[in-house]
Amino acid sequence: MNHLIDRRLAGGNKSAVNRERFLRRYKEQIRRSVKGVVAERSITDIDKGGNVNIPARDIREPGFRHGSGGDREIVHSGNREFTAGDTIPRPQGGGAGGGQGNEGGEGEGVDDFVFSLSREEFLDLFFEDMELPDLVRSFLGDVPERKWVRAGYRREGSPNNLAVVRTLKQSLGRRIALSAAIRDELDAARRELEEA
Structure with a gap:
């Protein structure tokens, strides 16, 4: 399947x-x-x-409730309370339940x-x-129909509020700036290697 x-x-x-x-x-x-x-x-x-x-x-909509008849002789795994052959009393009145408080006033409800x-x-x-x-x-x-849209740009926050293209450009700029120091060290190491 x-x-x-x-x-x-x-x-x-x-x-x-x-x-x-x-x-x-x-x-x-x-x-x-x-x-x-x-x-x-x-x-x-x-x-x-x-x-x-x-x-x-x-x-x-339909709902589930206890039936008036039928026998079940199944004990599911992980059950520590009951064993096969135990009888459990059914709720009286078909499981309708009494509820708390008094009955409602007049009207549909x-x-x-x-x-x-x-x-x-x-x-x-x-x-x-x-x-x-x-x-x-x-x-x-x-x-x-008209729809309200925020004006301007945001640099932080949830992704649906961000200006995606602008944020991506700024992210690339930060990466290039952060890699400049490593590039300078690499160039200095190359110069030392060529001199030696």
Whole structure:
């Protein structure tokens, strides 16, 4: 069996893969929410990203719990507490657990899941069901967003803040300067050898 390891760098945004997976998994719920957001906005604000709500009941995932039946007669290595044939009582009530404190007050008790979509993601979901030519989609979708960028140069710090070319040039200059003393000693030794 072959194992493939993806060693591509995720760039500055390491959670991009998880975000894409989330958007793929809940695409229908997100599309419904985008339609609701568009209905609430004015027509001039459609080309902006926005916060999207997904009800908690739509993103519920399965969980593990103790089953009511079944026998296991396995003792794993490294176990010093139990031996083969020991019986362990199961938790009562299917392992639901009592928990601490009193029960909650009135209301649902679970909030909606809210996250923000970038401008491109928002427009892609908005135009997905429409049968528009690519010209209209590209005209509305290609307005660039602005991004803050630091001005100036830094000589120390994390690599993503450094001016790489400038730092490399300075590094080469330091190496040449540090090797000058060794070169002078080498030249002096050569002169002494020639004189002798």
